[in-house]
Structures are given as structure tokens and as C-alpha cells.
Amino acid sequence: MMAHRTHRIMVIGFGTVGQGFYELFNAKRRALGLEGSRITEIVDMRFGYTNMTDESHVREYLGNVDRTISSSDVVERIKASDADIVCEFTWVNYRDAEPAFSYMKAALESGKHVITTNKGPIALRYRELMHIASENGRKVRFKGTVMAGTPSFNILDLLPGARPVRVRGILNGTTNYILTRMSEGLSYSDALKEAQSRGYAEADPTNDVDGFDAAAKAAIISSVFGWDHPMDRIRVEGIRNITAEEAASGTKLLVYADRDEAWVRPQVLDDGDVLRHVKGVMNAIEIETDTLGKIYSMGPGAGKIETAQAALTDLVSISRSE
Amino acid sequence: MMAHRTHRIMVIGFGTVGQGFYELFNAKRRALGLEGSRITEIVDMRFGYTNMTDESHVREYLGNVDRTISSSDVVERIKASDADIVCEFTWVNYRDAEPAFSYMKAALESGKHVITTNKGPIALRYRELMHIASENGRKVRFKGTVMAGTPSFNILDLLPGARPVRVRGILNGTTNYILTRMSEGLSYSDALKEAQSRGYAEADPTNDVDGFDAAAKAAIISSVFGWDHPMDRIRVEGIRNITAEEAASGTKLLVYADRDEAWVRPQVLDDGDVLRHVKGVMNAIEIETDTLGKIYSMGPGAGKIETAQAALTDLVSISRSE
Structure with missing residues (x-):
């Protein structure tokens, strides 16, 4: 020690x-x-x-x-x-x-x-x-x-010399919980109510469901990695208009960032994409680096x-x- | 710096x-x-x-x-x-x-x-x-x-104070590649041949398909985490007898270790298990700790x-x- x-x-x-x-x-x-x-x-x-x-x-x-x-x-x-x-x-x-x-x-x-x-x-x-x-x-x-x-952006502390190239992530547990429950058959409003009753969503769920919390994380990661994407310039689309069918086909609220752009929006992920299988309140980040290609870290994002x-x-x- | x-x-x-x-x-x-x-x-x-x-x-x-x-x-x-x-x-x-x-x-x-x-x-x-x-x-x-x-066992360098409780992992890319290809319809011997032609498996595939490489990793992780499971006391079962049906139902060559035991064997993982969705030569580790519950790291395991x-x-x- x-x-x-x-x-x-x-x-x-x-x-x-x-x-x-x-x-x-x-x-x-x-x-x-x-x-x-x-x-x-x-x-x-x-x-x-x-x-x-x-x-x-x-x-x-x-x-x-x-x-x-x-x-x-x-x-x-x-x-x-x-x-x-x-x-x-x-x-x-x-x-x-x-x-x-x-x-x-x-x-x-x-x-x-x-x-x-x-x-x-x-x-x-x-x-x-x-x-x-x-x-x-x-x-x-x-x-x-x-x-x-x-571990999220700090995973690069374990990779001296590696340069981050791009990031994708599921970084808001509340919306991922809602989308997971919708993929299991609940309506958006029932899934939201359930998230609220379990303490995952606040009474005013705006910051989560409209993507602002995820956008804040996109801005933070961008700053750490030396990409310049202040929060007010990140394009944000939330999950209020997602249907149960879209949720069941693997739609996730995705955070994306590289040197040139950063955005938050619902995106259909295909079955071979590990991020599609991140369920409930779990968070996940995919970091692509020059030395390792894509690596992933997953786990709780709150608590x-x-x-x-x-x-x-x-x-x-x-x-x-x- | x-x-x-x-x-x-x-x-x-x-x-x-x-x-x-x-x-x-x-x-x-x-x-x-x-x-x-x-x-x-x-x-x-x-x-x-x-x-x-x-x-x-x-x-x-x-x-x-x-x-x-x-x-x-x-x-x-x-x-x-x-x-x-x-x-x-x-x-x-x-x-x-x-x-x-x-x-x-x-x-x-x-x-x-x-x-x-x-x-x-x-x-x-x-x-x-x-x-x-x-x-x-x-x-x-x-x-x-x-x-x-x-990042694998060294992810705990990012979690000072956290105590590892148990580990599960897909730590052999060769067998995971073979099982993935079998789940897509190939026979064991065709999948093995393909792995060999792509340079993932050696001419003598014993260390991989019989689980010895995975067992070595179970022993190494156990030593790092202060659990005493020398390689010669780890129970090992490989993938030679896995059928295409078993591969298609989510069978993976799983490494397990905690304070009391360590083993390597094929195990059916259910659909809600993130490890089931680790495909091809990708490796993954789940580490359960007292402060975070289960966290995951995934990425290349060779190259x-x-x-x-x-x-x-x-x-x-x-x-x-x-």
C-alpha cells in the first residue's frame, strides 16, 4: 500500500x-x-x-x-x-x-x-x-x-498511450429502465410511473426523458477526451415519442461523441451490438481506442x-x- | 503528465x-x-x-x-x-x-x-x-x-476500497468464437477449422478447447484477488462435447471464481445475462464487488x-x- x-x-x-x-x-x-x-x-x-x-x-x-x-x-x-x-x-x-x-x-x-x-x-x-x-x-x-x-472515462487511466477515437454509451439508467419495461409490453406512461415509484425517475422527469442528463454526460466525456462539445451545442432528442414496438426492436437512448460531433438520440441497435443487451438501470460505455479497438465498461450508474x-x-x- | x-x-x-x-x-x-x-x-x-x-x-x-x-x-x-x-x-x-x-x-x-x-x-x-x-x-x-x-483484474485499481466477491468471465476467445459460429449453424469441427484458418486456434487446439487456457486465467485472477486456487486444483471441462443446439441456446465456456471455489465449464446463460451476448473472439469479465455490485469489462483478449x-x-x- x-x-x-x-x-x-x-x-x-x-x-x-x-x-x-x-x-x-x-x-x-x-x-x-x-x-x-x-x-x-x-x-x-x-x-x-x-x-x-x-x-x-x-x-x-x-x-x-x-x-x-x-x-x-x-x-x-x-x-x-x-x-x-x-x-x-x-x-x-x-x-x-x-x-x-x-x-x-x-x-x-x-x-x-x-x-x-x-x-x-x-x-x-x-x-x-x-x-x-x-x-x-x-x-x-x-x-x-x-x-x-x-469505470467510465477513467478507464483510460488503465490504458496509458491509448487514444480515444469515439464513444457510444447508454448513460441514463432511468430512460434505459423505461425502454426495457416498454420492450416487455408496458406503455410509456406506465413504465415512467413504475420508474418513479421505484425511485429511478423524479416527479418531473424532464432531465432524464428529454435527454438532458445524457447530454451532460456527453459534454463531460468530450471535455475529458479533449473534444470540444459544450452541453448547449449537443443535439438532444429524448424518448417521449418512442413506441412500444420501437422499444421492443432494440431502441436505446444512445450517447455518441467523437472529435467532430456529439449527440443524444434514440437509436435502434442490432442484435449483435452488446449495448442492445444492457437492460434496466444498468449503464454502459463503449470506448474505441487506437490500440484496442472497442472496449466496454458496464455497471450501475447511480445509487x-x-x-x-x-x-x-x-x-x-x-x-x-x- | x-x-x-x-x-x-x-x-x-x-x-x-x-x-x-x-x-x-x-x-x-x-x-x-x-x-x-x-x-x-x-x-x-x-x-x-x-x-x-x-x-x-x-x-x-x-x-x-x-x-x-x-x-x-x-x-x-x-x-x-x-x-x-x-x-x-x-x-x-x-x-x-x-x-x-x-x-x-x-x-x-x-x-x-x-x-x-x-x-x-x-x-x-x-x-x-x-x-x-x-x-x-x-x-x-x-x-x-x-x-x-x-481492463480485467486491474479494473480494481480504479475502485480503491472495493472488495471483489466473485468473478464470472468469458476469457477464452477461441472457444467463444467456435461456440458463436456453432450457434449460427456450423458443426464443431467446421467451426474449429475456421478458427484455425483465421489464426484464432492453434493446430493443436487442446489448451483452448479443453479449457486449460481459461483455467490458467481463473488461477491468475484468484491469486490477484487473494483467493487460493492453483491451476491444478481448478475443475475444468471444455467444449468438445457441446452440440450445435446447446450453442444456440446460449452455452458459453464460463470461468467462475470466488473465495471458496474456481471452475471452468460450459454453462447455459439466460437471455438477460449480458455475458450471453458476448460474441466471437471478444472477452468479458463480470466482477462483483461489495460497493458496486456487478460491473463488467469487455474487449479484445488477444492480438x-x-x-x-x-x-x-x-x-x-x-x-x-x-
Whole structure:
């Protein structure tokens, strides 16, 4: 096991992913050689701020819904913090990526590395964010924005020298679940209702069914691979008009990206295509490289511990690079 | 790009993989920050020894089939070499892993790291080899033994903290090609002949069709994951008796391993199983972990540049860890 530095970690946003990270980090830090590292502060607009982060205090903290604070107070807490890593787990906003963007900016400018699972700032304001990070000599890691902890764009870390040529993917579990259930005979609206009742789709399903979530992932992958496709220039078509027959013939909501273009749209995949056989909420990515041709990674694209694994991967990556 | 040391690399075995590595390393070393590193020596029992490794000399070297040398001469060349990394690309031998094992031992004992794509020494003599490596403070890397350069057991490098629970895989491309062609109507013997004519199967197909190659991979994965299943204790059943009907109903040559057992045998996979849809020479691995559940990696499991990518991955991994 490689030697690690000792880290003081501030968690911003203590919903499902934040709590998952708290549990996973504490369960695994000894095995990772991070026994000296601690989650030292937690802040969430609903529960306020705390620096008492042992289990019993955290349970109490989650009951204190009367201590809500504003996003500008959160920014002040970040600036004042003596943490060296900020983990940002707040909600996604595809309009201007706020308040997550301001949180990350405050963290970087006060000398902290940033780990996030939030697609907004990475899909919409990647260059701006990387510029701030580089000006301050800090890192931004965001594995959890594409396929949760399942290897996705970071699989290239295992392929030094390989150059990505093109990407296809099934990167939105909600729509893949709906299409899978439709291929088994359900109507679109019944499949959507079922996805909502199982917690896969939100009450307002727009971001998923209209393809915006998938487009954000196309933008993120493009940035990582050095292709310039900002989210607002990615052509997007969702699944609202897909029929049960189309679903049964192997229609999937496909994400595509190469150097020249990026798009999201329903596409019929033929039976010999491995991606056609990705069922339910599972995610999958096909990356074509110059040395290996097409390789695939598949697995969960969401979930409490599954997404926390991504943040843990980012944490160890930052720790080892110091 | 991280800073790298400068390496002097000795290549043992200059067949398809050795030549692929020579080409790939020279094409990619600048991009990898390894411009100061060189392949300084090449040795092959058929072509003899050379330390003139520029392209024109290597072309000449490959014509010199009258300079054959013995395996004990190869061992002497390894001991006398001033390389710091030995890349071993000789043939597989499931009886005693020789002469590859002696080459690796000589390399480690003379202070060199070892990279190999040879399954024999890792499947049969893992503990012995790791003991020698540890005694000499050197590393042995062997990504290419399972799924060539396609991420396989090393995908856990991207999942710090995750614990592997069980593995299933389609890890032999030759038998998967034969079964795929049988499912399309060919007889076993016609499918085998076709695989041989396309270079997927050897003249003596025993290692593939009787499952020994797959069993070697089960043993290697088990060692990496800390499960103790030496190759000679793995139950193996091959595909010689599979009928066209069984192939058409989704029979695959499956590799299985967990803490308690490891086996290789034909198994019918149902339609909802992603592994059923892995066609032709493609390889696939399913790894179940405590944090992510089941994740999958798929891609080529053989090939000149595809296997050379594995050795390049190992090389960069060793270089970064120093």
C-alpha cells in the first residue's frame, strides 16, 4: 500500500450521496491507509453546519432541520474551513450550475482540492472551473458524474498511450429502465410511473426523458477526451415519442461523441451490438481506442454507495498524486 | 503528465507480441513522457541476441535465423544485462512454466523488474515468483495474461476500497468464437477449422478447447484477488462435447471464481445475462464487488497491439510507482 497524506475533508450537501460517502469513507479509510484522514466538517443548506462529525453527532445533525443556512453562508464556511479537500454533493442545475459552481470556486480559491458528483458545473462550465483550479494549483475530480463508481472515462487511466477515437454509451439508467419495461409490453406512461415509484425517475422527469442528463454526460466525456462539445451545442432528442414496438426492436437512448460531433438520440441497435443487451438501470460505455479497438465498461450508474465509490476513487487519486 | 524515470528495457521473446511491443513502445513513448527510455536489448531463441535495437538493425535481426541460442544462454544474457526492466514474451507451458520461469527468476535476482504476458509462470508458480520478487525488492506485472490490454483484474485499481466477491468471465476467445459460429449453424469441427484458418486456434487446439487456457486465467485472477486456487486444483471441462443446439441456446465456456471455489465449464446463460451476448473472439469479465455490485469489462483478449498495450500499461505502472 502506497503512503498517503493525511486529509481533512469537508462535505457539502448531505443528502443520499453525502451520507453514502460518509458511511463508505469511514468503513474503508483504514483499508486504504487513510486512517489519519477525517471528515472534519459537514454543511448542507437544510441542516446547517457542523464540525462534530462522529456518528452520534451526525445522527443528531440530520434531525436539525431548523438550522437551514443560505448558499452564501455555505460559501463563507468553505472559505473559513481548514479542510484540504471539499467534496461537493449538492443538486444538479443545468441552467447556470449554481450554487455548486460557487462552492467549488470558493474551495479552489481557498486552496482546497474539489471532488464532485455534480454534473452541472462539469458539463456547463468545465473550462472556467479548470482555469480556476490551475490558477490555484488545485485539482478537480468528478468521476461520479458519469456512471457513478463504475469505470467510465477513467478507464483510460488503465490504458496509458491509448487514444480515444469515439464513444457510444447508454448513460441514463432511468430512460434505459423505461425502454426495457416498454420492450416487455408496458406503455410509456406506465413504465415512467413504475420508474418513479421505484425511485429511478423524479416527479418531473424532464432531465432524464428529454435527454438532458445524457447530454451532460456527453459534454463531460468530450471535455475529458479533449473534444470540444459544450452541453448547449449537443443535439438532444429524448424518448417521449418512442413506441412500444420501437422499444421492443432494440431502441436505446444512445450517447455518441467523437472529435467532430456529439449527440443524444434514440437509436435502434442490432442484435449483435452488446449495448442492445444492457437492460434496466444498468449503464454502459463503449470506448474505441487506437490500440484496442472497442472496449466496454458496464455497471450501475447511480445509487448511494455506488456513487460514493466514485468520490472515494477520486479521493485516493488526489491523495496518491500529492 | 507525471515525471517518469528513464528505463532500459530488455525484451525476451520476439514473436508477435514482442514485435508488437517494440512498435507500440516506440510509437507511444514520447506521449507517455518516456522519451529517455529505450528498448536496449532483444533476445529470442530463434534469432539470438542483439543490443542494436534501431529499426533497421531489428529488421536485419529478424532475418538471422542462424543465430539461435539456448535457453541457458538467454538466462546468462539476462543476468549480464544492465536493463532495469525485462519484458518476457515467450511461449506458454502449462507443465512447469519453463523456460519463462527461469528467465523471470534470473531477471528478478539480478535486480530487474519483470513484465510478462505469459500465463504459465503466473498460473502455476505465482507464490514462488512473488517470493523471489519480494526478496529482491522488484516487481512482477502481468496484465496481459488476462484479456490482453482490455481492463480485467486491474479494473480494481480504479475502485480503491472495493472488495471483489466473485468473478464470472468469458476469457477464452477461441472457444467463444467456435461456440458463436456453432450457434449460427456450423458443426464443431467446421467451426474449429475456421478458427484455425483465421489464426484464432492453434493446430493443436487442446489448451483452448479443453479449457486449460481459461483455467490458467481463473488461477491468475484468484491469486490477484487473494483467493487460493492453483491451476491444478481448478475443475475444468471444455467444449468438445457441446452440440450445435446447446450453442444456440446460449452455452458459453464460463470461468467462475470466488473465495471458496474456481471452475471452468460450459454453462447455459439466460437471455438477460449480458455475458450471453458476448460474441466471437471478444472477452468479458463480470466482477462483483461489495460497493458496486456487478460491473463488467469487455474487449479484445488477444492480438499483437492489443497484447502489447497490456505490457505498456504494466511498464507505466512500474515507472510511476518508483
